[in-house]
Amino acid sequence: xxxxxxxxxxxxxxxxxxxxxxxxxxxxxxxxxxxxxxxxxxxxxxxxxxxxxxxxxxxxxxxxxxxxxxxxxxxxxxxxxxxxxxxxxxxxxxxxxxxxxxxxxxxxxxxxxxxxxxxxxxxxxxxxxxxxxxxxxxxxxxxxxxxxxxxxxxxxxxxxxxxxxxxxxxxxxxxxxxxxxxxxxxxxxxxxxxxxxxxxxxxxxxxxxxxxxxxxxxxxxxxxxxxxxxxxxxxxxxxxxxxxxxxxxxxxxxxxxxxxxxxxx
Amino acid sequence: xxxxxxxxxxxxxxxxxxxxxxxxxxxxxxxxxxxxxxxxxxxxxxxxxxxxxxxxxxxxxxxxxxxxxxxxxxxxxxxxxxxxxxxxxxxxxxxxxxxxxxxxxxxxxxxxxxxxxxxxxxxxxxxxxxxxxxxxxxxxx
Numbered sequence: 481x482x483x484x485x486x487x488x489x490x491x492x493x494x495x496x497x498x499x500x501x502x503x504x505x506x507x508x509x510x511x512x513x514x515x516x517x518x519x520x521x522x523x524x525x526x527x528x529x530x531x532x533x534x535x536x537x538x539x540x541x542x543x544x545x546x547x548x549x550x551x552x553x554x555x556x557x558x559x560x561x562x563x564x565x566x567x568x569x570x571x572x573x574x575x576x577x578x579x580x581x582x583x584x585x586x587x588x589x590x591x592x593x594x595x596x597x598x599x600x601x602x603x604x605x606x607x608x609x610x611x612x613x614x615x616x617x618x619x620x621x622x623x624x625x626x627x628x629x630x631x632x633x634x635x636x637x638x639x640x641x642x643x644x645x646x647x648x649x650x651x652x653x654x655x656x657x658x659x660x661x662x663x664x665x666x667x668x669x670x671x672x673x674x675x676x677x678x679x680x681x682x683x684x685x686x687x688x689x690x691x692x693x694x695x696x697x698x699x700x701x702x703x704x705x706x707x708x709x710x711x712x713x714x715x716x717x718x719x720x721x722x723x724x725x726x727x728x729x730x731x732x733x734x735x736x737x738x739x740x741x742x743x744x745x
Numbered sequence: 746x747x748x749x750x751x752x753x754x755x756x757x758x759x760x761x762x763x764x765x766x767x768x769x770x771x772x773x774x775x776x777x778x779x780x781x782x783x784x785x786x787x788x789x790x791x792x793x794x795x796x797x798x799x800x801x802x803x804x805x806x807x808x809x810x811x812x813x814x815x816x817x818x819x820x821x822x823x824x825x826x827x828x829x830x831x832x833x834x835x836x837x838x839x840x841x842x843x844x845x846x847x848x849x850x851x852x853x854x855x856x857x858x859x860x861x862x863x864x865x866x867x868x869x870x871x872x873x874x875x876x877x878x879x880x881x882x883x884x885x886x
Contacts, residue, residue: 519861595878
């Protein structure tokens with residue numbers, strides 16, 4: 481091997497993404513375990529991200545509502561655990577979503593690649609996609625490009641099972657749903673008003689049934705779950721009304737604001 | 746008073762149970778945490794002959810240099826002795842048990858190359874497709 485060939489070898493520049501990754505939150509996947517990912521998980525996550533990107537690039541959509549199966553929620557009658565918005569940004573697609581900082585009760589809004597979205601230690605490698613109708617896409621696109629508007633309805637205090645009609649906490653899917661309301665109605669510029677709009681438009685949250693045992697266990701051991709925002713009559717009867725990805729998908733289709741969900745595996 | 750005691754006992758029992766089933770504890774919700782990729786160092790640059798980083802090639806780590814921003818690994822192909830230098834970014838690099846003598850395998854994915862040691866992904870080297878899939882920006886504080 482000549483020295484010249486060695487010197488003339490490949491240089492894979494990735495400075496921008498390296499800088500981006502370097503600022504990523506310093507915590508692990510959804511189980512919050514500090515472990516290096518296994519090769520198969522990385523391979524499958526990247527493969528799914530690539531497949532979704534191909535699908536989106538080939539579509540006429542500029543904005544979609546995108547969901548992942550981050551956790552196994554079958555026990556609660558839910559397929560997808562987490563959703564955000566994906567949008568066309570020149571030649572690439574980006575995802576804007578809200579993330580809870582692992583093991584804490586706070587959260588932040590992130591703009592990420594499809595790679596990051598599907599490499600988050602998912603339970604299953606499937607994407608759910610709903611295409612909003614063109615006017616809704618246009619309204620959302622303006623918000624997705626504007627960090628100020630993305631932050632407007634964000635409440636950092638996080639509870640994974642936040643009550644749908646409360647402002648005390650806000651979970652990831654709830655932020656996305658309320659932000660969609662704000663995009664659709666200029667008057668929905670507070671969480672109160674966004675929730676009123678959603679109520680008016682017939683959004684129905686999912687009902688998660690939790691036993692007292694489960695509630696107490698979750699509250700005692702997890703910083704990111706609280707129940708004090710739920711009305712007592714529901715809380716003590718184990719009915720938790722919260723925003724799930726599945727309930728958002730159902731509502732988007734039912735209301736005519738979006739397409740029927742499709743799954744990409 | 747009795748009621749308070751019962752609640753406390755119930756909470757303690759529940760906590761004990763949940764603590765023994767951590768996977769379940771984190772899978773009871775409807776919305777979630779992040780972000781796994783921060784645990785996987787991403788290559789900023791690879792310098793070496795273009796063919797050396799091919800799927801299935803097994804390397805031995807012959808030098809490791811850690812810095813605050815990441816690390817530099819010098820890898821040598823077991824079959825051909827050809828070397829390449831991989832510069833990595835990511836605050837997770839320091840946590841990896843990669844040292845001189847570690848066996849590293851390259852495997853191809855559509856988005857680039859994944860380097861593994863004993864079945865664990867230790868670094869990702871994105872190609873153009875991979876670079877388009879990766880981005881991370883915190884919008885809010």
